[in-house]
Amino acid sequence: MRGRERVLRLAHGPGALPDLAEAEPGRRSRTGRIGALGGAGAGRRPADGGGGAAAGEELRPLRPAARAADGERPRAHAGPDGGHARQLAGVPRSARPLPGSDAGRRATGGEVDLRAAPAEPGHARSGGAAGRGGGVIKDVALPPLQIAQEPSGLTLLAIQRRAVPLFHVRLSVPAGAAEDPRGKAGLAQFTADLLRRGTMRRDARGVDELIESMGTGLGIEVSLDEAALTLTVPSDLSVRALDALLEVALEPSFPDEEVASARRRTLASLQSDLDEPSSVAARAVVTLGYGAHHPYGHPAHGFRRDVETFQREDALGFHASRFNARGALLAVVGTAPPEQLLDLARERLAQVRWPSEARRAPLDFAALPREGMRALVWHKPDSTQAQLRIVATGIPRRSPLYMPAVVENTALGGGFTSLLVDAIRVDRGLSYSVSTRLAMARHAGLSVFSSFTKNETLRELVDVALEKMRGYARTGPSKDALEKARSYLAGLFPLGLESNEALAEQVADAILDGLGLDHLATYRSRIAAVTAAQARQAAEQLSPARDGTQIVVVGDGEVGRKALTDICPVDVRPIEDLA
Structure with missing residues (x-):
């Protein structure tokens, strides 16, 4: 394990990966996640931007710590923006075509071209622009990749990175905090925390051993818009990593004793947050900024009054209705060509069954409140x-x-x-x-x-x-x-x-x-x-x-x-x- 840990750290640079010993997503960190995800924010994102970075989510060494998931997606790498982060709801994406896609081809699972983005007003795209001092700022060349829309509604993303012998898999599902049912604030986070506490094939200890046998850590995060699971392993373990991640994500067992234990941990953590003014401020910003009736208008970790009611049936129901292929995205990054990576993903997906194929009703993202100061x-x-x-x-x-x-x-x-x-x-x-x-x-x-x-x-x-x-x-x-x-x-x-x-x-x-x-x-x-x-x-x-x-x-x-x-x-x- 030590050898693989060293390979991972060297390949990603100093500080790019968390301590691989932190492989227990059931234990809530102050940032509300385990694992490394690239994105907007250097270090870990606070929940409301308290002392945090700008729209670019840049380096902010001065801010007090707060749980990121209470406000939005946490990120571990510097990136372009605060979204979304990003920084924390999934409307069924099947109803609208992806940019640049062919709606007719989506039904047959063909590859789609998503390179076109909405143009900025008054801006013509070019290969570079003048920077400070008259120098030319060149755009970033993306590596070889392919995107495919499967008949199930799942989007597949395959990216080739030949520089390091590592394989990364990320599964994003439309099961973010915005999907929490009324009176059950925090259920998305609670359900995600339980994913690795036992599957239909093994108990929590067995899941831990499965992940640790690959010398890695399983990342699980909940943002406003999605839940995501991630794994990074040496390239020769790609099949094992894909199988392990899909098992944890799609086959959780939610044992009664684990549900009770998770409920106690969550309640204790919510109580301890009251001793951290920055955490309280983070929760207040989300609740007041979006408004109580907006899908984003509650902390991702919920409220004590709601968490006290959580039972096994709540987690089972949430998982069954939100962890479905429609609107989800499976991304794989490795040294192989994108075509081979897509074949690998499809081969492993054929071995699993998604909990649900139901179409969820769209959430109501009405205008935010604009009252007086x-x-x-x-x-x-x-x-x-x-x-x-x-x-x-x-x-x-x-x-x-x-x-x-x-x-x-x-x-x-x-x-x-x-x-x-x-x-x-x-x-x-x-x-x-x-x-x-x-x-x-x-x-x-x-x-x-x-x-x-x-x-x-x-x-x-x-x-x-x-x-x-x-x-x-x-x-x-x-x-x-x-x-x-x-x-x-x-x-x-x-x-x-x-x-x-x-x-x-x-x-x-x-x-x-x-x-x-x-x-x-x-x-x-x-x-x-x-x-x-x-x-x-x-x-x-x-x-x-x-x-x-x-x-x-x-x-x-x-x-x-x-x-x-x-x-x-x-x-x-x-x-x-x-x-």
């Missing part, structure tokens, strides 16, 4: 510091504003040398951590300002943040800030495609989110082509400080009330309400 203070007794979030509606990943939004948000608060970092941390010393980010999911998003400060300076922090963000909404980034943001994002993007895990997730997301492969293939040139006018328009439309924003404070209730009472209506609630 208000503040909610979650009272944590004896707090000497206050966590602050300022939240407004954002955009989904497929929005035409995507590229300008990524750029302007990086200049506002997404980079370490950004407007808000300078104003709040450098110039005034009000906080060690400050950021803005766009939390972009498949169907909606949020625009979030995050920081914290001592009680005595809470009002000053709020005033400075609102003043700077409102001014920025009028002017957009300066010429220098615009150039820096474009250069930074274009330079960081290739890092999100370096490993097999990162590449599989990025390409899978581009397909499932309806972006097309051009989203990746022309990402750098489109970033470099964002104009000052486009960035200013995005800054105005997506400012966290615009009308309808909500201010979230986690800390002493009376301190929060006094600091905010003459800004907007203030409601103080006990912190236990968010457990």
Whole structure:
């Protein structure tokens, strides 16, 4: 095992893979996932963007830890955006053709071309664009790949990476937190946590031994839009890896004793979260930002009142209705040509049976609430510091504003040398951590300002943040800030495609989110082509400080009330309400 662990680490570079000893997805980490997935975010993503990265989900070493799955998809690699992350619902995709596909061919399982993406307004695609200092920013060349739509509705993705002798498999199913039934918030995460606690062929110990015998770790994550399982092994173990992942994903047994144990662990974790103000703030942002009736409007780990009701029948029913081939995607990355990888995937899929072929009713992603400004203070007794979030509606990943939004948000608060970092941390010393980010999911998003400060300076922090963000909404980034943001994002993007895990997730997301492969293939040139006018328009439309924003404070209730009472209506609630 040690030899294979060393091979994996060397192949992916330092820090690209988690400790292979962390192969137990039943134990919830602070990030809500186990395993490495390529995507937007360096390190692990906080749930609401608290102290987190910008729309580009770039390196944010300053932020406090929070469970990513409470807000959106966590990611372990630097990548292009916050979606979605991404950063946490599946509408049946069979009803709409994938970009560039032939609807007639889909019924017969033919390969489809997904390279076309929605064009950005006013932008013509090209092989490169001028970067900072007049240099040309070249786009990234994707490796050989093939995409096929199977008669079952399953999408197959095969990518050839010959540089390292590794095989990676990723299964994404439309079983994200948005699919949680009413009154059962957290059931998607709960079900995913139980997948490796026993299958129809072996018990939990047997599953652990199966995974460990390949010298790897099984990644299981739940985002707003999907549940995903991943494995990376040496190339000679590709068949074993595929069989193991499909068994865990499609044949769980949900033993009664494991369900009871998982319920106790989840309840204990939800209670312990109350001791971490950043985790409470993360849960509040998701709940208030999207609204209680929106499919995204609850933490992925649920609420204590709902988790207490979870039984084996709940997990069985959720798995049977959501883990189906229609709308799912199986991605394989290896050294073999894409045609051979597709044949391998089809051969192993022929040995398993999907739990359900039923078509689910589409979720209602209605417009997010746009009320007047208000503040909610979650009272944590004896707090000497206050966590602050300022939240407004954002955009989904497929929005035409995507590229300008990524750029302007990086200049506002997404980079370490950004407007808000300078104003709040450098110039005034009000906080060690400050950021803005766009939390972009498949169907909606949020625009979030995050920081914290001592009680005595809470009002000053709020005033400075609102003043700077409102001014920025009028002017957009300066010429220098615009150039820096474009250069930074274009330079960081290739890092999100370096490993097999990162590449599989990025390409899978581009397909499932309806972006097309051009989203990746022309990402750098489109970033470099964002104009000052486009960035200013995005800054105005997506400012966290615009009308309808909500201010979230986690800390002493009376301190929060006094600091905010003459800004907007203030409601103080006990912190236990968010457990």
